[in-house]
Amino acid sequence: MKRYFILSLLVLLMACSKITAENYNKVTTGMSRAEVVAILGEPTQSESGGFLGIQGETAMWKDGKVQITAQFVNQKLLTHSMVKQ
Numbered sequence: 001m002k003r004y005f006i007l008s009l010l011v012l013l014m015a016c017s018k019i020t021a022e023n024y025n026k027v028t029t030g031m032s033r034a035e036v037v038a039i040l041g042e043p044t045q046s047e048s049g050g051f052l053g054i055q056g057e058t059a060m061w062k063d064g065k066v067q068i069t070a071q072f073v074n075q076k077l078l079t080h081s082m083v084k085q
Contacts, residue, residue, distance in 0.1 A: 017063045017064075018039065018040050018041045018061075019040065019041075019061050019062070019063035019064075019066050019068060020066070021066075021082065023039050023040055024040075024068055024080075024082045026039050027039055027040065027068075027070070027077065027080055028077070029077055029078065029079065029080075030076060030077060031076070031077045032075055032076060032077075033057070033059075033072050033075045033076070033077070034075075036059075036070060036072075036077055036080075040061050040068060041061065043059035043060055043061050043070075044060055044061050044062045044063075045059070045060045045062075046058070046059045046060070054073065054074060055072075055073070055074050055075070056071070056072065056073055057071070057072040058070070058071050058072075059071075059072065065084055065085040066082065066083075066084050066085075067082070067083045067084075067085070068080065068081070068082045069081050069082075069083075
C-alpha cells in the first residue's frame, strides 16, 4: 500500500511541472526575474556575473526533454528560448 502511495505522489508531482510550452508563452521580454520565477519556478541551473554595474544571468529550467533558457540583464528578461529534445 505504501509503495502505491509513493508512486502516485511521484506521478502527481511530475504532472505538476511548470516547465511547459503554455508557461513558456506566458514569459515575455522585459519581465522581472521574480515574475519569471513565479511562472516557471526556481531555475535548475544559473550562472551570473557583473561588470561596471551591469549584472547578467543565464538561467535554465529543465524537466525531462524540455529545456527553457533565459538571459537576464539587471534582473530584467532580455531573451528566452525553449528546446524540446
